[in-house]
Amino acid sequence: LEDSIVVRGLDTVAPSVLIQERETVSSNNGMFTLGFFRPRNSTNCYLGIWFMSESSVVWVANKNDPLTDPSGILTISGNGNLVVLNGQKQVVWSTNVSMASNSSAQLLDSGNLVLIDRTTGAFLWQSFQHPDNTLLQNMKFSTNMQLTSWKSTSDPSYGGFSCGLKPLNATEVFVWKENHPYWRSGPWNGTHFLGVPQSSSMSLNEFQMQGELGGSFDLYFHYTDKSALLTLKLGHKGKLKKQRWNSHTNLWDREWVSENSVCDIYGKCGPFGICNSLSSPICSCLRGFEPNNEEEWGRQNWTSGCVRREALQQERDKNFSQASKPDGFLKLERVKLPDHAEASPSNFAKDSADCQTRCLKNSSCIAYAYDKSLGCMVWNADLLDIQSFSVGGVDLFIRLAYSELDKARRNMVTPIIIPTLIGTIFIMALGYFLWKMRSKQKGKTQMQIHDKRRISNLKQAHNQELSFFYFRKLAIATNNFDLANKLGQGGFGPVYKGKFEDGQEIAVKRLSRSSRQGIEEFINEVELISNLQHRNLVRLLGCCIEEDEEILVYEYMTNKSLDAYIFDPLQQKYLDWRRRFNIIEGIARGLLYLHRDSRLRIIHRDLKASNILLDEEMNPKISDFGMAKLFGGGQNQANTERIVGTYGYISPEYATEGLYSEKSDVFSFGVLLLEIISGRKNTSFYEDAESLTLLGFAWKLWINANVIPLIDPRIYDPIFHEDILKCTHIGLLCVQELAKDRPIMASVMSMLQSEIVDLPPPSQPAFILRQTMSHATEQSPRSNELCSINKVTISNFEGR
Known part of the structure; x- marks a missing residue:
């Protein structure tokens, strides 16, 4: 080893090459890295593969044999194996291949570390065949392989959970806790897992499985977008998580998790018990059954399960000389099928009735279910791990005595x-x-x-620029408005993420029946935004008007809303000054279009950070036009007795007198501009007792010629000082107390683009105190709430 040289290819470990702790090997596409790493809060060292950063480790070699000194070495040994040596040159990990002489190791673009025979090019060993806690894209996960959890986030040694495929009768994914079942997916029917309602939708539709029923199976991800990375990770607490890498935030977006409620834990209610997370208590006995131990059941200890009240026909016939009435079946709708299903080609039935006949002829059959792909599934043992679903699942038919059915x-x-x-x-x-x-x-x-007349008029008009969707199509796109797809809830109603069959992602805003203002907002938004087209306005794709359903369909914004970035200490770092200025300029362009350049002259009236959506390239788009107002050609100002909007963004003349105009939006833009510069909310600013708002603090710094304390330290750079100072100046001009003193958006746009060099000095901004706002006129049932009727609008997306 002393004669080895440190010369290698970027993705290859050749013979006689030493890789030490501070050196790495990268895949050709630069996405995966092989090297030594130390987990957070740990002094131990491991050889691993990570994706993009050391915080995203996907494979570990020496899980249970950490290096305790910084002298670890990765190299090809004399017998051709890839080995990890400690400081005493002892082998702590090896590929352990018997026939490996002339070999080298390579990290492939897929994240697969392979040991290659340099003569034949054959793979002698692959990390994909020895997985850690993560299933990577296109990595075949066979029935003889297991994922093993880490002990903790800082300790990659074997934890208490493992995950694998159980192929005996109907193939399922299992998670075991110390060799006992902890969670299962339900049978795989060729397209999805029957015990995971979301698996037939977009949440798990990248899964594929190959194999023969009762034999060996391979499970893997297949995703057409090669630039994106999907993983299935077994967490240290036993949860399987499907994650997608977000290249814009450099973070994992969690798309699905195996355990969402206590009912997902295997066998929670014992034999012949059923679990429903929406019920209280969550466990109950199947019809025709009663608790096996009433005392335990009363203490909500359900592990002993339930027992049958009335014996089945065969058992009754043994005890009585005359034949009893035949058994029948009770239908249990939308459930996670019990464990130990028996399904094979020999059980294939043409329909559910045929399956029932087969079950009745088999005296040991106590339940059956039918699936078009799997055919007939029967159960001959205790029914264990049944869960009730609100959507999805399969119908289960339970065999009961005639007397129970009659009852x-x-x-x-x-x-x-x-x-x-x-x-x-x-x-x-x-x-x-x-x-x-x-x-x-x-x-x-x-x-x-x-x-209703206005809605009817919308139907008849059927604007060519607006599509009308069938309710059924939107229900399919959102998996029947599954809670797992819910993005947020506003005054209008809930918002869901959806995906059409062609792959187009959408945001679906469904009117709540309890929302009176929602109907007005729905009509207002359709009438206004359907006529608008601009790159900085969110695009309304269409709507649905069927019977009692009013639904708005928008383009889906990948990066959610602006407030999720500028007010989150963890996300602020992803918005540098150049990106923030691009957002400021884009919002200004959108407002200018609304005020001057569109066919309709529109005042938004609810411009705020949560109503600015960000697309995949972080370009801003103004959203939520439910409170917008249309102005006539010569109209410059209007009056209302009903004040709507969001505290902190409302202009003083609107708050106190109900007067709104273009200058009202200009004021809101100025507040938003200062928030983007500072990374702080106007309404939660307490740094200076004399300045109840961010505007007051900014003004105090301005008159003292020292605005640096206002600027978010994450974006400040002397190179950009003049640009940030100019934007602060523009922001203060926009929030001046008198509307006549504020610039119009055309002037703001010219200032941002440096077409106007000599900016006028700003006057003192409006200080909108809570006392002033609390006396604002509000002729509505919500008069005691000085905020938007839509405090959480479509732009308020939340992580699932």
């Missing part, structure tokens, strides 16, 4: 009679109440009729 029928009839009598009395009382309230509701009804 179920009677129980269905009895509740019908009493509610009918009660319902009749209730309807009579309700009719009298409605008659008394009719006059009070007349005005409200007329308003609803007016709304």
